Amino acid sequence: MPLQDLFVNLGIMPLRAxxxxxxxxxxxxxLEALVLRQRMRLGYQTSMQYAxxxxxxxxxLGWVIFLIAESMLPPPLRSQIISVVLFNRFYxxxxxxxxxxxxxxxxxxxxxATYWVKLQGLIWLMVLLGRAPATAATExxxxxxxxxxxxxxxxxxxxxxxxxxxxxxxxxxxxxTAILILLLLHQGAITL
Amino acid sequence: xxxxxxxxxxxxxxxxxxxxxxAWQTVIYxxxxxxxxxxxxxxxxxxxxxxxxxxxxxxxxxxxxxxxGLEANRIRPFGIPIAPWVxxxxxxxxxxxxxxxxxxxxxxxxxxxxxxxVVAVPNxxxxxxxxxxxxxxxxxxxxxxxxxxxxxxxxxxxxxxxxAWIQDYPSLVTDNFSQSAFVYRLPxxxxxxxxxxTHLSMAEIIMREQMDGKPWSxxxxxxxxxxxxxxxxxxxxxxxxxxxxxxxxxxxxxDFQPFTSGDGYDIKIWAIWSxxxxxxxxxxxxxxxxxxxVTQGARYDTSTDMEDQPFASTRWANLTxxxxxxxxxxHPARYTNRQS
Numbered sequence: 001m002p003l004q005d006l007f008v009n010l011g012i013m014p015l016r017a018x019x020x021x022x023x024x025x026x027x028x029x030x031l032e033a034l035v036l037r038q039r040m041r042l043g044y045q046t047s048m049q050y051a052x053x054x055x056x057x058x059x060x061l062g063w064v065i066f067l068i069a070e071s072m073l074p075p076p077l078r079s080q081i082i083s084v085v086l087f088n089r090f091y092x093x094x095x096x097x098x099x100x101x102x103x104x105x106x107x108x109x110x111x112x113a114t115y116w117v118k119l120q121g122l123i124w125l126m127v128l129l130g131r132a133p134a135t136a137a138t139e140x141x142x143x144x145x146x147x148x149x150x151x152x153x154x155x156x157x158x159x160x161x162x163x164x165x166x167x168x169x170x171x172x173x174x175x176x177t178a179i180l181i182l183l184l185l186h187q188g189a190i191t192l
Numbered sequence: 193x194x195x196x197x198x199x200x201x202x203x204x205x206x207x208x209x210x211x212x213x214x215a216w217q218t219v220i221y222x223x224x225x226x227x228x229x230x231x232x233x234x235x236x237x238x239x240x241x242x243x244x245x246x247x248x249x250x251x252x253x254x255x256x257x258x259x260x261g262l263e264a265n266r267i268r269p270f271g272i273p274i275a276p277w278v279x280x281x282x283x284x285x286x287x288x289x290x291x292x293x294x295x296x297x298x299x300x301x302x303x304x305x306x307x308x309x310v311v312a313v314p315n316x317x318x319x320x321x322x323x324x325x326x327x328x329x330x331x332x333x334x335x336x337x338x339x340x341x342x343x344x345x346x347x348x349x350x351x352x353x354x355x356a357w358i359q360d361y362p363s364l365v366t367d368n369f370s371q372s373a374f375v376y377r378l379p380x381x382x383x384x385x386x387x388x389x390t391h392l393s394m395a396e397i398i399m400r401e402q403m404d405g406k407p408w409s410x411x412x413x414x415x416x417x418x419x420x421x422x423x424x425x426x427x428x429x430x431x432x433x434x435x436x437x438x439x440x441x442x443x444x445x446x447d448f449q450p451f452t453s454g455d456g457y458d459i460k461i462w463a464i465w466s467x468x469x470x471x472x473x474x475x476x477x478x479x480x481x482x483x484x485x486v487t488q489g490a491r492y493d494t495s496t497d498m499e500d501q502p503f504a505s506t507r508w509a510n511l512t513x514x515x516x517x518x519x520x521x522x523h524p525a526r527y528t529n530r531q532s
């Protein structure tokens with residue numbers, strides 16, 4: 001049967017990863033849209049679009065980095081990644097004792113890297129969509145704006161900046177927490 | 193009846209000959225024409241460049257025409273506009289299909305990105321090939337679409353990366369993936385033999401060379417130096433496996449243990465897997481052999497130099513091994529029921 005042959009040739013497929021990642025992305029996007037909408041006073045659709053763009057940016061960038069890094073790791077570490085992907089566990093080899101520490105450190109690294117990527121992504125996205133007050137203002141500060149700065153004692157832009165920074169940080173923290181809880185639940189469901 | 197046939201013919205004519213020349217059918221016809229011209233050029237024996245240009249034009253026209261046709265007829269299964277995907281797929285087939293060999297991986301990986309290009313190019317470049325700036329909402333859609341296609345492309349690449357792992361460590365296929373959070377094996381796939389079986393057979397061949405058909409006393413002496421023989425066996429198996437180089441070879445360790453049984457010995461040969469596995473305690477493959485003394489007469493009936501042998505009572509070793517190599521969880525119990 002040709003269809004059977006096709007199945008045999010397809011081998012092992014990352015179907016669970018695709019399903020699970022889609023689910024996590026949807027959760028993360030809706031949560032972050034909520035935070036962006038409240039913190040940055042955006043419209044419903046706009047916040048959804050921003051959150052979707054930022055999360056897809058971070059995810060696809062993460063995949064690219066993973067795929068490059070995986071091919072450059074030393075074989076013992078690489079086989080630990082294979083073990084996690086295929087069997088959901090580490091196996092005892094020379095790296096075994098360091099792995100929990102390595103996992104926690106890299107998870108924290110991923111959190112801050114994601115935060116940075118999302119913040120930069122948001123700035124670029126706003127520039128791209130022509131909704132960037134930041135660049136427009138620094139290039140040509142109008143008289144009114146200079147007056148505002150002088151009157152309030154601090155530039156209005158800076159306030160906008162910090163609110164954006166805080167909004168992205170809060171959104172990222174919230175979505176990471178949700179994803180972590182879901183992953184732990186999933187892990188519990190698998191092992192029980 | 194006649195009316196039905198007439199209506200059918202009219203709709204067919206309508207389908208194949210649209211009212212306006214600015215239609216997707218025109219592009220398909222141009223593709224066909226270009227393809228025929230490339231055939232003609234090949235028959236006439238023109239340069240490869242001419243044939244290539246004609247064929248390339250034909251492929252691009254086919255992609256454009258199919259995409260346009262799908263979009264014009266609003267063919268959208270489940271509400272998904274598949275036109276760019278089909279057009280991108282045709283372009284990828286054309287670009288990578290002519291490579292031959294391992295073309296599927298780059299073609300599938302590039303497919304989402306090429307499809308994105310099919311959507312993006314008309315939005316970013318005007319008809320006279322000058323860049324144009326689309327409206328902000330279109331820009332937002334394009335950015336989203338780009339990252340989505342990058343994500344889908346990464347999934348394809350991840351699939352191919354898993355296949356590469358299995359190429360590197362073939363024994364992984366024989367394991368069980370029900371615990372995995374990433375991969376799924378489609379049912380109905382036959383599991384192949386583990387590479388550990390090759391290691392076991394190699395160990396059996398080496399032990400046969402060392403013991404089979406040798407005098408029983410020398411075999412017993414050989415077995416006395418068990419620890420040394422174990423190391424020699426491991427080294428020898430690794431040496432012989434070196435002509436089938438695989439990352440996996442280092443993860444298999446061969447071991448054996450004789451157990452006394454009657455006049456002779458039961459020998460268990462093990463291939464112990466120290467790589468990734470679904471089993472928490474690891475696993476090993478086991479081959480059971482029996483090493484028995486046989487008297488010379490029984491063994492060398494047809495031997496020509498039989499009359500030269502002065503001692504008819506000399507006993508010789510005979511090693512027989514079973515074919516099956518059952519897989520067992522854990523680590524082999526080397527020192528249980530050992531009688532020495």
